[in-house]
Amino acid sequence: EAQVTQNPRYLITVTGKKLTVTCSQNMNHEYMSWYRQDPGLGLRQIYYSMNVEVTDKGDVPEGYKVSRKEKRNFPLILESPSPNQTSLYFCASSSTAIGSTNEKLFFGSGTQLSVL
Amino acid sequence: GQNIDQPTEMTATEGAIVQINCTYQTSGFNGLFWYQQHAGEAPTFLSYNVLDGLEEKGRFSSFLSRSKGYSYLLLKELQMKDSASYLCAVRDTMGGSYIPTFGRGTSLIVHP
Numbered sequence: 001e002a003q004v005t006q007n008p009r010y011l012i013t014v015t016g017k018k019l020t021v022t023c024s025q026n027m028n029h030e031y032m033s034w035y036r037q038d039p040g041l042g043l044r045q046i047y048y049s050m051n052v053e054v055t056d057k058g059d060v061p062e063g064y065k066v067s068r069k070e071k072r073n074f075p076l077i078l079e080s081p082s083p084n085q086t087s088l089y090f091c092a093s094s095s096t097a098i099g100s101t102n103e104k105l106f107f108g109s110g111t112q113l114s115v116l
Numbered sequence: 117g118q119n120i121d122q123p124t125e126m127t128a129t130e131g132a133i134v135q136i137n138c139t140y141q142t143s144g145f146n147g148l149f150w151y152q153q154h155a156g157e158a159p160t161f162l163s164y165n166v167l168d169g170l171e172e173k174g175r176f177s178s179f180l181s182r183s184k185g186y187s188y189l190l191l192k193e194l195q196m197k198d199s200a201s202y203l204c205a206v207r208d209t210m211g212g213s214y215i216p217t218f219g220r221g222t223s224l225i226v227h228p
Binding site for chain 1: 160
């Protein structure tokens with residue numbers, strides 16, 4: 001089954017304690033992205049990756065890191081979480097073959113993070 | 117970059133028709149997507165438009181006018197389960213990348 005697997009589903013942590021949210025896709029997609037979703041603000045992009053070893057900042061990258069060492073995995077790292085990073089996080093992937101214009105995003109099930 | 121605007125909230129009656137509008141400004145338009153998101157769940161793909169006109173998919177249709185920077189999602193024969201947030205996303209080809217940007221979403225409430 002084609003899917004994006006994101007873990008954990010829920011996470012409660014304390015300020016400053018490093019954490020990683022994992023994301024893996026089994027569709028051989030080139031493009032992967034992380035979003036955070038906050039009430040009234042919609043989905044905001046944190047980082048994205050167009051392919052292995054290629055990552056770029058989105059609209060709200062501060063306080064986050066990512067890596068893309070393998071095509072299927074795109075972990076989100078919070079080196080020193082702060083309360084303003086409490087949010088619902090989504091990983092997504094899609095194909096971006098040049099000339100392809102009908103590539104929808106597949107989303108993971110989300111991670112609700114609370115930083116105390 | 118893009119500026120995407122859609123209403124924050126709409127209400128409608130079960131069995132009725134509702135139209136959710138989305139306007140956008142972009143320098144390198146390369147497609148518009150609609151996604152549905154139920155509370156606490158991941159967004160799921162509904163429709164895609166890259167050329168002007170109407171795309172119909174069962175009870176849902178999506179329309180695009182590139183010259184006007186305008187799209188709408190039309191939901192017919194509304195059901196209670198259609199209560200959800202509807203996200204408009206525009207893909208831009210700035211810098212040669214295909215990066216979709218989301219609007220803030222329209223929360224649709226369907227009542228009996």
